Amino acid sequence: MMHRKDLKEGVKHGNISFPLACYKWNCNKEFLVKLHWHDEAELVFFQKGQFFVNINMKEYKITAPAFMFINSGDIHSIISGENCQETAVVFNLNMLSFEHFDGIQYHIIRPLIEKKIQFPQFILSKDDILTDIKKIYMKIIKESKHSKLSSFLLVKSYIYQLIALLYESKKFCYFDDVKEEDNYKIANIKKILSYIQHNFSKKISTNDMAKLLGMNPQYFCRYFKKLAGKTSTEYINEIRIEKASELLSETERKILDIALSCGYDNIGYFIKRFKEIKYITPSEYRNQIKKSK
The missing domain is CATH 2.60.120.280 (Regulatory protein AraC)
Known part of the structure; x- marks a missing residue:
């Protein structure tokens, strides 16, 4: 079987x-x-x-x-x-x-x-x-x-x-109750995602995001995952890796410099996260982009 x-x-x-x-x-x-x-x-x-x-x-x-x-x-x-x-x-x-x-x-x-x-x-x-x-x-x-x-x-x-x-x-x-009107929740999640977009190169703490919505950190984590479908950490990593992908394809900057500019101060952690999301390493990604141009 x-x-x-x-x-x-x-x-x-x-x-x-x-x-x-x-x-x-x-x-x-x-x-x-x-x-x-x-x-x-x-x-x-x-x-x-x-x-x-x-x-x-x-x-x-x-x-x-x-x-x-x-x-x-x-x-x-x-x-x-x-x-x-x-x-x-x-x-x-x-x-x-x-x-x-x-x-x-x-x-x-x-x-x-x-x-x-x-x-x-x-x-x-x-x-x-x-x-x-x-x-x-x-x-x-x-x-x-x-x-x-x-x-x-x-x-x-x-x-x-x-x-x-x-x-x-x-x-x-x-397969679930997808509500048609929920503008308040959409406004809240947009506020957080906008914050992440503008601060992805810096350290982003759960406390800071929770304060934006007037919530305690524990409740914020559950609230974000319910609305966005993923944890705030997962979303932050996705944004950072997308920004890194743009820099890898559009510039000749060193991978270490790109990692630092995207909020990663540990190159090993950056490579690990990049591979989890893109399924290849940053250097392999850059090489494939060059071949496709």
Whole structure:
């Protein structure tokens, strides 16, 4: 019997510059995508033929045209008959996250990342939004063939359009009570995130952040994690590593200098945190950026 961790796909989808990749199958032979899972979300377009799909140990028979959404962590497989056509877009949901917190981040993007809401399993031919989804999807496929930043920006905007369409059509599956109105909480979290943005190069204490909201440190820690979906320390490290990534790609400054300017006075700790978030070391990151230019 295979354990879930043994089924995790080892393929990297996209690259550092843009974590999105497109795939295509168009052949007169049967094909099999074996049971696997990945952290990325996946949108599959069944263009022609019949497909047998297994998602989280439930089986479905799908007749094209249809779209299938694979949420992050879903165990899935696909078997097609002969003369079938399908394409897929695989992307990391984190690419949609906003550095500056707002209502969209609070109500839609973060709940998607945290699986409090999920994409619908299927959009079938009987669904009235299938044509609109197809139009957006084809734009994603077209622009993803290019490696220009403008193309990346367009692809990202099309994914937001897709999410907006699903949201307006009430197609998302809700797994938690995501409130529509909570401006007070959003204002509080924006105050803290703004503070972090302006002070990431300095020492940031829990006490200082708690004082901004008039809370004791223990309550603040629970409050921040509930609203932001991560601890304040995790968020600070993410901001610092993103700033370090910019400096690594845009300047020739020494790695030690970059670490110090991003709030790390210990180079070993900086490298450890960078690798945890980017999955490679700072020097490897810089080398990959140079090769991609």
